[in-house]
Amino acid sequence: xxxNFNPAEQDFRDEVRSxxxxxxxxxxxxxxxQGRHLAKADMEQWxxxxxxxxxxxxxxxxxxxxxxxxxxxxxxxxxxCALANAPRIVPFGVNMLGPVLIRYGxxxxxxxxxxxxxxxxxxxxxxxxxxxxxSDLAAVRTTAxxxxxxxxxxxxxxxxxxxxxLGQYANMIFCLVRTDREAKKQQGISFLLVDMTxxxxxxxxIITLDGGYEVNEVFFTDVRVPAANLVGEENRGWDCAKxxxxxxxxxxxxxxxxxxxxxxxxxxxAQRTRNGRPLAEDSLFAARLARVEIDLENMKTTNLRVIAAxxxxxxxxxxxxxxxxxxxxxxxxxxxxxRRAMGIHxxxxxxxxxxxDEEMACVGPDFAHAAAAQYFNNRKLSIFGGSNxxxxxxVAKAILGL
Amino acid sequence: MNFEHxxxxxxxADSLDxxxxxxxxFETRNRIAASAQGYSSTMWRRFAELGAIGALxxxxxxxxxxxxxxxxVVFESLGRGLVLEPFLASAVxxxxxxxxxxxxxxxxILRSIVEGGTIVTLAHDEPDSHYELARVRTTARTDGGxxxxxxxxxxxxxxxxxxxxxxxxxxxxxVDDEHGISLFIVPADAAGVxxxxxxxxxxxxxxxxxxxxxxxxxxxxxxxxxxxxDTLERxxxxxxxxLCAEALGAMEEARAATLEYLRTRRQxxxxxxxxxxxxxxxxxxxxxxxxxxxxxxxxxAALEGDRVPRERALSAAxxxxxxxxxxxxxxxxxxxxxxxxxxxxxLSHYAKRLVMIDHxxxxxxxxxxxxxxxx
Numbered sequence: 001x002x003x004n005f006n007p008a009e010q011d012f013r014d015e016v017r018s019x020x021x022x023x024x025x026x027x028x029x030x031x032x033x034q035g036r037h038l039a040k041a042d043m044e045q046w047x048x049x050x051x052x053x054x055x056x057x058x059x060x061x062x063x064x065x066x067x068x069x070x071x072x073x074x075x076x077x078x079x080x081c082a083l084a085n086a087p088r089i090v091p092f093g094v095n096m097l098g099p100v101l102i103r104y105g106x107x108x109x110x111x112x113x114x115x116x117x118x119x120x121x122x123x124x125x126x127x128x129x130x131x132x133x134x135s136d137l138a139a140v141r142t143t144a145x146x147x148x149x150x151x152x153x154x155x156x157x158x159x160x161x162x163x164x165x166l167g168q169y170a171n172m173i174f175c176l177v178r179t180d181r182e183a184k185k186q187q188g189i190s191f192l193l194v195d196m197t198x199x200x201x202x203x204x205x206i207i208t209l210d211g212g213y214e215v216n217e218v219f220f221t222d223v224r225v226p227a228a229n230l231v232g233e234e235n236r237g238w239d240c241a242k243x244x245x246x247x248x249x250x251x252x253x254x255x256x257x258x259x260x261x262x263x264x265x266x267x268x269x270a271q272r273t274r275n276g277r278p279l280a281e282d283s284l285f286a287a288r289l290a291r292v293e294i295d296l297e298n299m300k301t302t303n304l305r306v307i308a309a310x311x312x313x314x315x316x317x318x319x320x321x322x323x324x325x326x327x328x329x330x331x332x333x334x335x336x337x338x339r340r341a342m343g344i345h346x347x348x349x350x351x352x353x354x355x356x357d358e359e360m361a362c363v364g365p366d367f368a369h370a371a372a373a374q375y376f377n378n379r380k381l382s383i384f385g386g387s388n389x390x391x392x393x394x395v396a397k398a399i400l401g402l
Numbered sequence: 403m404n405f406e407h408x409x410x411x412x413x414x415a416d417s418l419d420x421x422x423x424x425x426x427x428f429e430t431r432n433r434i435a436a437s438a439q440g441y442s443s444t445m446w447r448r449f450a451e452l453g454a455i456g457a458l459x460x461x462x463x464x465x466x467x468x469x470x471x472x473x474x475v476v477f478e479s480l481g482r483g484l485v486l487e488p489f490l491a492s493a494v495x496x497x498x499x500x501x502x503x504x505x506x507x508x509x510x511i512l513r514s515i516v517e518g519g520t521i522v523t524l525a526h527d528e529p530d531s532h533y534e535l536a537r538v539r540t541t542a543r544t545d546g547g548x549x550x551x552x553x554x555x556x557x558x559x560x561x562x563x564x565x566x567x568x569x570x571x572x573x574x575x576x577v578d579d580e581h582g583i584s585l586f587i588v589p590a591d592a593a594g595v596x597x598x599x600x601x602x603x604x605x606x607x608x609x610x611x612x613x614x615x616x617x618x619x620x621x622x623x624x625x626x627x628x629x630x631x632d633t634l635e636r637x638x639x640x641x642x643x644x645l646c647a648e649a650l651g652a653m654e655e656a657r658a659a660t661l662e663y664l665r666t667r668r669q670x671x672x673x674x675x676x677x678x679x680x681x682x683x684x685x686x687x688x689x690x691x692x693x694x695x696x697x698x699x700x701x702x703a704a705l706e707g708d709r710v711p712r713e714r715a716l717s718a719a720x721x722x723x724x725x726x727x728x729x730x731x732x733x734x735x736x737x738x739x740x741x742x743x744x745x746x747x748x749l750s751h752y753a754k755r756l757v758m759i760d761h762x763x764x765x766x767x768x769x770x771x772x773x774x775x776x777x
Contacts, residue, residue: 134739136669163740208743209735209750210603274532274768276578284767336728339757343532344557346761349603363598363610364529364556372603376754379735380743387739389679 013076020084023049032085035370037354040169046087047120057094065118071307082256093117093124097174099247100240104232127161127175135390138185144177153227157220167203167216171196180235191237193229210376211351253303253327258296261334268341292333299326318398321391328381339375346372411475422483428748431484435605439563446487450518458493463501464512470702474647481651486606488521491559494644496522496568498637503625523564525555525611533764536580542571551616561609562599573627580631585624592616604758639716642763646698646719649727649759653691656752660734690726697722714776717769724766727756
């Protein structure tokens with residue numbers, strides 16, 4: 001047994017590090033480190049930098065413009081990016097739709113859509129969740145009815161999607177739609193690509209409890225979608241959906257993000273004082289901090305064990321549910337401790353301090369302006385992508401056989 | 403044994419609950435929370451007319467209550483409505499400090515507080531204090547017949563709309579000595595006072611206040627110079643009880659809303675409340691909230707008693723509330739799923755208030771350590 005990366009993996013890590021040192025704009029890293037909201041242009045800028053280096057699509061084969069990386073390389077890359085405070089890649093096109101098109105798409109679909117994902121021509125968002133469906137994805141009610149007119153074969157889409165992350169910036173949405181109302185739940189669903197600039201598409205913001213805006217409701221009223229935008233077979237969209245979810249849950253443990261958050265927490269705990277001494281030396285606080293650090297170290301190894309088990313590429317199966325549960329618990333605990341470390345300074349909330357590049361004159365300790373907002377915003381970690389309760393059901397069924 | 407409130411207290415609670423339900427709905431509350439003032443002067447006067455402010459002060463001080471259970475009853479109602487008006491700052495913290503230590507002339511302020519007029523707030527926390535009551539860096543020195551105040555206070559409730567501050571300042575001793583702390587009544591418009599207001603995560607406003615060579619006359623001292631700590635501890639103790647009771651009211655609302663959701667929200671073709679995994683968590687919440695209620699009763703009963711049992715009961719309650727309040731907030735959001743993350747849902751605002759109560763007058767860790775130290 002050897003817990004270290006092999007020499008080739010270490011070389012790769014060094015290569016990633018020097019790339020980040022050279023090409024990650026300090027302005028972006030600072031915004032991420034400060035917990036500020038990224039603008040659309042910020043996300044596009046980082047996307048373009050990664051694309052230029054050929055490192056955008058970690059999970060794609062080289063033949064389609066991907067990196068062809070192993071699971072370990074992907075882990076190393078994502079980890080190093082998080083530690084360097086790089087923005088996260090907007091995952092919907094690159095990490096979710098891309099693998100689905102590569103597996104289920106037609107040649108024409110791959111030739112057209114994959115390069116556009118890489119060069120940023122399209123901004124994709126995800127049309128899975130619906131009001132009343134939540135983690136019960138098969139309860140999809142948005143309908144797509146096939147027809148033919150003078151312009152050819154098409155679907156007419158009606159319904160509503162919700163929790164559409166960054167949908168306000170997207171021009172394309174991949175949707176689960178019901179194409180057979182008679183069929184049983186998971187049959188009769190299709191996977192459809194919809195142009196959001198089509199007549200009949202409406203996007204409405206959902207403001208989250210922290211005052212932020214990243215999710216939306218998307219309404220479809222008689223939206224015309226070319227039949228060529230069907231991915232895979234009609235009524236077999238559930239296959240695509242499940243396959244995509246395994247990629248959504250890749251790197252769901254978020255080890256790098258937790259390590260970065262823990263480093264910030266340690267800085268805060270060294271600066272803030274209680275009873276005249278650093279919070280990091282306060283017995284209760286130090287114990288909580290140590291406990292979460294140990295949990296994180298353990299999870300890092302659990303994550304690597306899962307990755308080693310799927311060596312040769314692909315995505316882990318139900319093990320990713322375990323990583324999601326524990327990973328989100330750990331990150332939420334780190335963010336809770338960061339909020340607690342702020343003491344009374346956790347309460348003031350200046351929304352403007354989180355937006356834009358301007359450094360607002362915030363009174364109080366470093367990061368105080370973002371600590372509570374990040375804590376509240378990241379309650380979502382245990383809800384989205386299949387809530388932790390759903391993940392436990394998966395583990396119970398798929399791993400324990402209960 | 404009798405755990406029933408008196409007839410008077412029940413009537414007060416009923417009329418407060420009715421008023422809040424009828425006049426202080428969620429939309430109104432959120433509008434007030436986001437307003438430039440952070441509370442409503444009109445509402446504040448209406449609360450005064452209802453007797454809700456007077457119930458927090460003793461008869462000798464111009465009120466008609468002032469007992470632990472009076473405070474608990476009023477604040478539980480305020481918590482159910484997420485009320486933003488300056489009950490805690492003006493009536494409990496500043497009011498009690500003036501009632502305990504004030505001269506007859508200073509006690510005149512109390513009448514105005516009870517009528518919903520003057521807003522007074524306690525300016526005590528500082529940028530580098532972490533809930534520690536005796537850590538005061540702000541200083542006051544004598545200069546001829548007057549005092550000169552220098553320093554900065556953080557996260558002062560209603561600080562940008564209060565007319566008067568009760569300011570803690572060091573007139574002797576080391577930075578964390580209990581002895582040598584003095585309290586001063588400082589007009590907000592005094593020369594050298596700078597106020598920078600800011601909204602808070604849980605609605606309403608606080609301010610950072612700096613005192614730059616503020617000159618005060620001899621009558622500005624509240625009580626005896628250098629002996630402010632006892633007054634501070636008593637006032638803050640009442641504030642702790644008030645916050646705990648407020649949290650209890652907010653928890654009850656959050657629990658009720660979540661229970662209703664579990665009963666009505668259907669997933670996989672059944673109400674989600676039929677899932678045992680969720681049922682057990684609701685049972686845990688129920689047990690925890692009942693424990694929290696008992697901690698508030700203990701604290702209210704101990705409020706007028708001797709220092710050590712009193713302060714231990716108060717710290718026990720605040721520690722319990724800090725832990726349970728955060729648990730209730732997090733579990734209620736989680737049990738609601740995505741909708742629990744939205745601004746639109748009242749529950750998320752209850753959750754924010756519950757978590758932020760742990761950031762006022764000492765969090766769970768602070769009070770756990772204090773409880774041990776008081777041993």
